Amino acid sequence: MPDPILRATGLSKSYHHRWASALDRLRGAREVPPRVRPALHDVSFDLGSGEVLGVVGESGSGKSTLARCTTLLERPDAGRVLFDGRDLTAMRSAELRHQRRHIQIVFQDPYSSLNPRYTVQSQLAEVLTVHRLVARSEVDARVSTLLDQVGLASTARHRYPADFSGGQRQRICIARALAAAPAVLVADETVSALDVSIQAQIINLLLDLQERLSLAMIFISHNLHVVRYVAPRVAVMFGGRIVEVIPAGVALEDARHPYTRALIAALPRLEAGGLDALEGPPAELAGTLPVTGCPFRERCPLRHEPCETVDPALVPVHGDHLVACHAATAGGAPPLPPVGGGGFPAGPAAGHTRRGA
Amino acid sequence: MRASEPLLVEHLDVAFAHGTRRVVRDVTFEVPPGEAFGLVGESGSGKSLTLRAILGLLPQGARASGSIRYGDRSLLDLSGAEFQRLRGSTIAMVFQDPMTALNPVLRVRDSIAQVIQAHDRVDRGSARTRAVELMERVGISDAARRSLAYPHQFSGGMRQRVVIAMALAAHPSLLLADEPTTALDVVVQGEILRVLHRLRREDGMSLLLVSHDFGVVAGLCRRAGVMYAGELVELGPTSEVLFRPRHPYTVGLIDSLPETGQRRRLRPIPGSQPEAGQPIVGCSFAPRCPLATGACRVGPIPLETAGAGHLSRCIHVDRIPELRGRGSPPTGEHEGAGVVHA
C-alpha cells in the first residue's frame, strides 16, 4: 500500500497480573509462560488515506483492545503505531498529545461518552481552543458548522447531554471527534447500542462524513452485516489475532477461515424457518482459549496436527486476501461447512456495491 | 406437560400514572397452541411491557386493562396467589440478561433444582438429577460435571441455556422470551435459537418471543407482529411481514437493515420514535411517514386486513409500493418529516 496514513505493526497487549508474573520470576522461572492468551497478539494492518477498514469480532476477540492500542489510549506491550510515518509509540507524552488529534475515536456507549456536567457548546469549543484550531472569534461559527454536519439543530449547543437521546448523543460525540479535524476516525462499536433505525441514520452519517471529509476510518463491530456494509475491506478477529482479511471485491461466502465461515453461517438470516438447518457441535467453551497454537482449534472442523502447537501466521491466499489458518493455506479448497445464502432477498453479489440502486 | 392452549391478547392497554401515560395501546394478537409468535420493535415500543403484562410482572405504577386469556383463564383477573401458581408451571419466562437471572451463590444445578422443587414434590436428589437432564436437553454437553459450576464460571451462552432449563423445569406449556439472545455473541445466539426451536417442536410448547432483531424472529416464528410507540402496527405471517410489508414503519425498519441494504443505500427513517406514553392523536408514525396525509392525524387508525391473515394499521396500505422506489435517503435526523426536539 503506498504510504498508508496509519500503520500498525506487531501490536501485542496482554492484561496480566504483574504480581503473579513477578512471583513466578521470584520462584526462579526463567521463561515465564503466559497464563492466559494475550488480549492482542502480533496484530498488524495498514490503513490508507480516506480508506475504510472494517474490523469484526465477538467479545473477547481483542477488537476493543485494538482500538485502544491504535489510538494509544493504552500502550501496547509490543509493536508500533505509525501515523503518517511518525512513530506514535516512541513519542514522549507532550508530543503525543499534539499528535493525538489526528486519530479520533467514537465509543459504543453514548451515555458515558459525554461529560454530563458541560454543555454541548462547551465540550465542542474546548477541542477547538485547546488545539488552537480556529481564532477565538470563529469558535462559535465552527461549532455551528459541526452541529450542522452531524445533523443536529443549532439549539442543541446550550443543552446538556442528559437532554439528548442515544442517537443524538452519538452525533455529538462524532461532532466532538470531528472538531479536532482528524485524519483517522475509529468507530468502536459506535452504532451497536442504538436502535435499528437510529443505527441506520448514524451509519449513513458516518459514511457521508467519511466521503465528504476524506476521512480514513476503522469501523469496529460485532455485527458482520453492518461491517460489510460500511467497509470494503474487512479484518476478522478471533482470540486476539486477525485471522482473516477479506479485501474489497471478495464476497463473504468466499471467506476461507473456518471461524469466519462459522460466523457467516450463524448470522440470523432474514428468511422464514431458517432454523431447521443442522445443529452442529456446540461452539461454546466454558473455559478460556488455549494459550499456544491456533486459538480456534477447539471449535474447528479442520483441526489437525500443526494447529496444536503453531499459531498460524496471517498470509495471503489470493492477492490481498489474507488468512491465518494452516488448513486454508495448505493449498487446495478444504472441505468447509457450507455457508447459506447470507442475505435477503438474494445474497450480496461478489463485489461490493454500496451505493448502486 | 399439560397441552398448550391458545393465548389470546385483546385490546391490551398498559398505562402508568393512573391511565394518563399509555405505553401499550390496544394490542391484539394470538398465539395458537404449539406455535411461535414474535413481537418486533425498537426500544420504547412497548413490546417488553406487553410480555410482562401477560405474567403480571409489570413495574410499580403500571396498570393493565383489556383481556389476556390463556385457554379459558383470564390472566388479568388472577390474584397474586393464582399467578404464583401459574408462573413457572404453566407459563414461564426467559429474560435478556442471564447473569442477573442466576443466583451467583448457587451452583447451577441447584438454581434449576429450586424451580423443580417449587412446583413438584420431589426430594433434592431427584430434583438435581432432573436438573442435569434438563441441562442436557438445552444442549450443555458434559452436563453432570458442569452442573456443579457456579454461574460466573459459565460463558454468556451457557448461562442462557441454564436460564432456559430453569424456565422449562416445571413443564410450562407457554414460554415467553424477552430478548433472549441480545446479550450474546452471534454464533452463540444461533445456537440458543436452535435450542428454542427444537424444544418447541419436541414439546409442542407455545413460544412468544420479543426481539428488536428481525432475523431472530424470522428464524423462529411463523407469525410476527411489529410494534411502534406502544401499538401493534402490523401483524401477519413472518414471511409476509418481511417480504411484503404492509406498513410504512415496517418498510422503513427493513430498509434500515444492512442485511437488506447490501444492494442499495440504507434508508433510515428520519426522526425518532415518540417517547413512551405521550398522548398521540391519529397514527403514531405519521410525523415520520412519507405517506402521511391529513387523514392520518385525525383519529385512531384501526387494524385492518391487508392480506391473508395479514393486518396493518395504515390507511394508505395501497400506496406502500411507492415507498420502495424513494429518492435520496436522509442522514440528518431533522431531515424528512418530523423534527426531533432536542
Place this chain on the structure above:
Amino acid sequence: MTASVSAPALPARMLRSAWRFAAAPGWTRRIGLIGLAVIVLAAVCAPFLTPYDPTALSTGTGLRGPSAAHLFGTDQLGRDVFARVLYGARIDLQIGFIGVAIPLVAGVVIGLIAGYYGGVLDAVIGRVIDVVVAFPFLVLVIAIVAMLGPGLVNFYIAVSIVSWVAYARIVRGETLLAKNREYVLSARALGYRDARIMFRHILPNVVAPAFVFGMSDFILDILAGASLGFFGLGVPQPTPEWGVMIAEGRNFILTAPWVVVFPGFAIIVVGFFASLLGDALADQVRHIDAR
C-alpha cells in the same frame, strides 16, 4: 459569553451548582439550610442579640437560673450563658467550616492525583492513607494538639493532618471509576493535558460524595473541638466555646444544669441541621449517579 471555561468561571460554576442545590424542593434540605443559616446569622449578629459581654465576670450573680434578664441563666463566674452560647457559635461554626475546608481541598486534590496516575504514587499515598485511617480520629487529633499545645490554630493543624485522608480515599475511589469512563478516554484521545482532564473533566463528577462526607465531618469537627475543650486542650480562656463551657460546667450539672444543657443543646442543634443538609446532598448525589 466566551466559548471556553476560563479560570474565574470555576467558582461561578460552583456557586451556580450550590444555588441549584439550595433552590431545589425538599424539606430536608430546606430545614437544614434555614436552620444553619439562622445559627450563622445569630452568631454574626451576636452583639445585637445580647447586651452582655460573654467574658465579663460578675461576682455575686453566679449560677442564676434562666430569667428575663438572663435567657439561659448565668454560669459559675456570673457570665451570661446566652451570650456565651451566641459568641461560642462563632468559634464552633468556624471550627466546623475551616476544619472541613482545608482537609477537603487537600484531600480532594491528593485523591484525584493518586487515582488518576495510579502506579507508585497511588501506592504510596494509599499506604499513608491506610496508616492514618487506622487511628481513631479523636485520639490522633488529641495527640497532635497535646504535642503542639492548645489553641485554635494548632487545632486546625491537627484536624487537617488527620482529616484529609477520608476525602482523599473517597475521591480516589471515584476517580478510579471515572478514569475508565468513555468521556475521560475521549478527553485523553483529544490530547488534553492531564491537569485539564483531572480538574476540569473528572473533578466535577467525583467531588460530590466528598461534600456529603464533609457535612458529617463538620459535625465531627465541632465535637472534636468540644472534646478538646473538655480536656482543657481547646481554645484558651476566656473565649467562649461550647465544649469548654460544658467542661467547666460539669461540676454543676445537678445544681445548675443550664450551664451545661444549653451549650450541649447548641451542639446537637447544629449537628442536626448539618446532618439534614448532608442527607439532602447525599440524595442528590445518588439521583445524579442513577441518571
